[in-house]
Amino acid sequence: MYNFLKTALLVAIIFGLTLLFYTAPPAQEVDKTIFVAVSADSAMLAGSRQDFAIYLLNPHGKVPVPDNTSRLAASLVFPTQRPLTIKSEAKFISEGAYTASFNIPDIALPPQAILEIRNKESGQPIFRGPAPTGRDTTLVVMPPPEIVYAGSWLSIRIATLCRKSGKGLFKTPVRAKLLTPAGQQTVNRVIHSDIDGMAVFTTHINNNAAGGIYKCELSHGREKVVLHLNIKSMSEKRRKRAMTIQNRDINPLARLIEPDMKITEPQQYYFARSLEEIDQPVIFDEVNLEKSTVFLSYHCPGSLWRQIEVWQNGRIHYTSDLQIESGRVSLSFKSPLLEDIPIKLKLWYLDQNGLKICEQTFYRAGEQQNPINLFFKAADRFLGDGGSTLQAARALAGKGFFADNQAGKVKISLIKSELEQTIEPEIPPAADLSIIRESPARLLSSDARHKPGRRFFLVKDEIQLSRYKFSNLRIWHHPRRLLGSLIGSLMLERANIAYLIGEAEIRSLRLQYMSDAERDAELEKLEGLLAPLSEFHEFCQSSPELKATWENGILRAAKRISGYISLPEKLATALKSHQINTDRIGPFSPVLPVEVALDELMPALKPGGRVLLTSNERQMPINLSGNVSVFSSRSFSGKDEGFEKLINTRSAPIVVELDFSSATAN
Numbered sequence: 001m002y003n004f005l006k007t008a009l010l011v012a013i014i015f016g017l018t019l020l021f022y023t024a025p026p027a028q029e030v031d032k033t034i035f036v037a038v039s040a041d042s043a044m045l046a047g048s049r050q051d052f053a054i055y056l057l058n059p060h061g062k063v064p065v066p067d068n069t070s071r072l073a074a075s076l077v078f079p080t081q082r083p084l085t086i087k088s089e090a091k092f093i094s095e096g097a098y099t100a101s102f103n104i105p106d107i108a109l110p111p112q113a114i115l116e117i118r119n120k121e122s123g124q125p126i127f128r129g130p131a132p133t134g135r136d137t138t139l140v141v142m143p144p145p146e147i148v149y150a151g152s153w154l155s156i157r158i159a160t161l162c163r164k165s166g167k168g169l170f171k172t173p174v175r176a177k178l179l180t181p182a183g184q185q186t187v188n189r190v191i192h193s194d195i196d197g198m199a200v201f202t203t204h205i206n207n208n209a210a211g212g213i214y215k216c217e218l219s220h221g222r223e224k225v226v227l228h229l230n231i232k233s234m235s236e237k238r239r240k241r242a243m244t245i246q247n248r249d250i251n252p253l254a255r256l257i258e259p260d261m262k263i264t265e266p267q268q269y270y271f272a273r274s275l276e277e278i279d280q281p282v283i284f285d286e287v288n289l290e291k292s293t294v295f296l297s298y299h300c301p302g303s304l305w306r307q308i309e310v311w312q313n314g315r316i317h318y319t320s321d322l323q324i325e326s327g328r329v330s331l332s333f334k335s336p337l338l339e340d341i342p343i344k345l346k347l348w349y350l351d352q353n354g355l356k357i358c359e360q361t362f363y364r365a366g367e368q369q370n371p372i373n374l375f376f377k378a379a380d381r382f383l384g385d386g387g388s389t390l391q392a393a394r395a396l397a398g399k400g401f402f403a404d405n406q407a408g409k410v411k412i413s414l415i416k417s418e419l420e421q422t423i424e425p426e427i428p429p430a431a432d433l434s435i436i437r438e439s440p441a442r443l444l445s446s447d448a449r450h451k452p453g454r455r456f457f458l459v460k461d462e463i464q465l466s467r468y469k470f471s472n473l474r475i476w477h478h479p480r481r482l483l484g485s486l487i488g489s490l491m492l493e494r495a496n497i498a499y500l501i502g503e504a505e506i507r508s509l510r511l512q513y514m515s516d517a518e519r520d521a522e523l524e525k526l527e528g529l530l531a532p533l534s535e536f537h538e539f540c541q542s543s544p545e546l547k548a549t550w551e552n553g554i555l556r557a558a559k560r561i562s563g564y565i566s567l568p569e570k571l572a573t574a575l576k577s578h579q580i581n582t583d584r585i586g587p588f589s590p591v592l593p594v595e596v597a598l599d600e601l602m603p604a605l606k607p608g609g610r611v612l613l614t615s616n617e618r619q620m621p622i623n624l625s626g627n628v629s630v631f632s633s634r635s636f637s638g639k640d641e642g643f644e645k646l647i648n649t650r651s652a653p654i655v656v657e658l659d660f661s662s663a664t665a666n
Contacts, residue, residue, distance in 0.1 A: 028125055030405055034067050035059045036127045037355075038115065040401035041311035041344045042164050043132040047106030050314040054090055054098040054117060054127075055307065064305045064350060066096020066321075071120040074100035076131065078113045090117070097307075097319055109133040127405045136163040137172060139218055140375050140395045141225045143423060145382055147265040148229060149237040151207040151493070153524075154178075156227065157200055158218055159375050160193040163398045165313050166341045166363070168197015168372055175219050176201040178527070181212030182538070186530040188566040196371045204521075204528035207234050207493055208500060210438055210535060213425075225395075230267065230425040233438055234494055240265075269382050271390055272422040280415060283347060283358040286328070291336045294318070296345065297328040303349040311344040311400075312337060322347075339366030340373050342396045354411030359400050363392035394419045440539035443532060446496035448590070453660055454489045456482075456592050458601060459646065460653045465613075466644040471632065472659035473646070477607040478627040480513035482655055489591045497536050501553045502588030504529045508560035509585070526561050533557060534568040555580050600653060609650030613643040624654070 035057040044050045052074065056067040072090035077083060084105065090098040100117070111134065117127040142157040160172035171192050178187035193199040201218065211233030218225045232240075281299065288295040300306050306322035310331060318333040337343055343364065348357040365373035365388065379387035397418050404410055457463055465473075476482035486506050490499045507526055511519055537554045540546040551574075558571050559580045567575070583599065586592040613620045613631065620643070622629055648654050 030128050031124050031126045032405055036405040038127055038403050042398050042400055043134050044104050045135060045164060046104055046109050048104055048314055050102050050104055051316045052100045053309060053316055053319050056096045072098055072117055073120050074117045076102055076113045076115055079110050093319060099316055129403045136398050137169060137220055137223060138163040138395050139220055139223050139225050141218060141227055142375055142378055143227055143269055147232055147267045149232045150205050150209045150234045152205055153202055154205055155202045159372060160197045163396055169193060170195050172220060174199055177217040178203060179215040180531050181210060182535060184534045184568040186568055187527045198371050202524060204525045205231060206528035206532055208495055209531040211236055225421040227423045228425055230427055235438060268426040269423050270426060272424050277419060284345060284360050289362055289364055292333055294331040298347060299326045300349045301325055303351045306349040309346040313341050339364050346400055356413045356415060357402055358415040361392055361396040394421050440536050443497040443536050446499060447492045447494045455590060455658045457656045458596050458653050459648050459656050462645055462647045463656060465646055468658055470658040470660050473631040474657040475624060475629040476655045477605055477624060479605045480510060481627045482605055483510040497550055498588050500532055501557045504557035505560055505585050523565055526565055530568060534571045537571060556582055604653040604655050612647040614645045615643050
């Protein structure tokens with residue numbers, strides 16, 4: 001027994017030392033006597049098929065010639081926890097051209113796999129290199145089809161797609177930013193796509209926002225779309241409204257034909273082009289895609305070898321060399337192109353300066369409507385004829401895969417295929433417009449004098465009613481109902497800065513009483529208020545008098561808002577350098593004529609107790625119950641005398657609203 005244990009221990013030591021000092025044999029060296037190029041449309045996707053086009057060229061001589069002497073085998077090694085190897089036999093396509101197909105497992109893939117191609121006769125590798133994996137997400141944007149006016153909701157539709165398969169991606173985060181013409185960022189939040197890959201970015205443009213070119217940035221990772229929006233001011237809206245009314249008066253027939261005519265104008269857009277893009281050579285031209293044929297013109301001046309490929313979602317439909325430097329060709333293939341899936345044309349060629357690659361992506365929308373192809377069909381409306389082609393060339397363009405076995409000896413240049421998505425609005429010449437340029441000083445005036453208003457008072461003991469000519473009197477007992485009435489009183493088509501501060505503060509206070517569904521729209525209205533508030537705050541910095549009068553109120557409103565949404569940078573910086581007290585609201589004259597402490601206002605908004613309406617001859621009690629207690633002179637038919645005073649008989653204060661909407665007497 002002792003000898004057995006001794007022998008076993010010796011064997012274990014020998015085995016351990018063998019493992020310790022064992023080194024795997026070095027990888028067999030790649031044969032570089034022939035030029036081998038490997039091409040694919042993009043990175044590999046888990047759970048899908050991926051083809052690789054393999055080309056063998058004899059580099060000796062003035063012009064490369066295809067090499068047809070080899071039978072090839074290919075393998076993919078995924079460096080997972082347990083290394084996974086997939087093998088494929090390369091299929092001969094044409095002179096010097098082969099394809100290898102792999103079914104990629106539906107697992108969590110590492111960032112790249114190792115692709116190796118071997119000569120089956122000799123067993124020697126002729127290519128070895130990394131092949132990328134992973135989904136590439138792109139954004140497709142549908143801007144508003146009509147010109148947006150201040151006071152309207154801005155709505156932008158976004159599709160989040162897999163750039164390779166064209167499928168919508170679920171729960172993809174998209175960051176949305178909105179910048180005013182002055183560069184103030186008033187919106188910065190994240191939205192998510194639905195099960196179809198669709199998302200909608202909405203926000204409110206406040207009535208008092210300045211007109212001009214707004215910048216909307218939509219991004220996901222490194223993918224970004226910039227959309228410039230021509231937003232018209234309320235002054236432009238009023239001018240347009242007046243012209244519409246005048247046109248109806250001049251032409252009575254228009255009133256009969258379009259009794260509900262809206263002030264809407266279609267808005268066209270175009271993709272901005274950089275100087276670098278303009279200077280790029282045109283490789284593909286006059287491309288026409290049919291079910292089983294592609295017609296195109298190409299231009300490769302000075303090229304020694306040219307290869308054209310047609311790809312769709314990892315599958316190669318066609319590959320062939322091109323005999324002449326430039327010309328028009330038709331590419332026919334047996335397997336038809338599928339609709340609603342991106343199609344990539346890839347042309348690479350050799351010249352005296354090395355190897356150049358050109359890629360362009362197209363999209364064929366099918367007859368059956370779905371959310372994705374509706375985006376591309378709509379592009380032909382807002383981008384003009386050929387808009388869907390332009391959109392696909394930018395939104396779906398992605399860098400394909402191309403490698404060779406020469407370890408950098410051959411210079412490879414990519415003719416830029418990933419183009420920026422910057423969408424600009426088409427603006428008519430200035431001669432056709434009546435330009436209205438507005439200063440932030442416009443926020444010092446309002447339409448309050450044109451609208452019968454309401455006033456609110458916190459009454460501890462009594463209020464003299466004989467001073468006012470009102471039609472209705474309300475006593476509020478519910479916070480949300482009161483705040484809603486206050487907001488309604490402050491919302492004017494053109495409001496002054498005091499009203500805007502008040503609306504921002506009160507909307508922020510009301511959020512705690514709202515449901516989740518209601519809060520979304522309310523937050524978007526707060527985003528809209530940031531534009532005029534930040535604009536006027538910056539305007540105040542050049543006037544000590546205005547700064548002393550309004551800065552504290554603007555910053556107090558900003559501090560309330562900051563608990564819910566992101567603030568513009570300048571407003572956030574100013575807020576950090578000031579000590580702002582938020583335990584009061586007001587004054588928002590004349591709606592709320594005095595400043596009110598919140599610890600006095602909120603306890604007052606409870607039912608219970610009663611008040612007395614008194615005059616020289618009589619007094620009338622009103623019991624305080626429900627959400628609001630209302631008094632109207634119409635409630636007392638035959639009584640035309642007015643009440644002079646309201647007396648609060650309970651210990652807690654009350655909140656009184658006087659309504660002057662049709663006031664002749666109280």
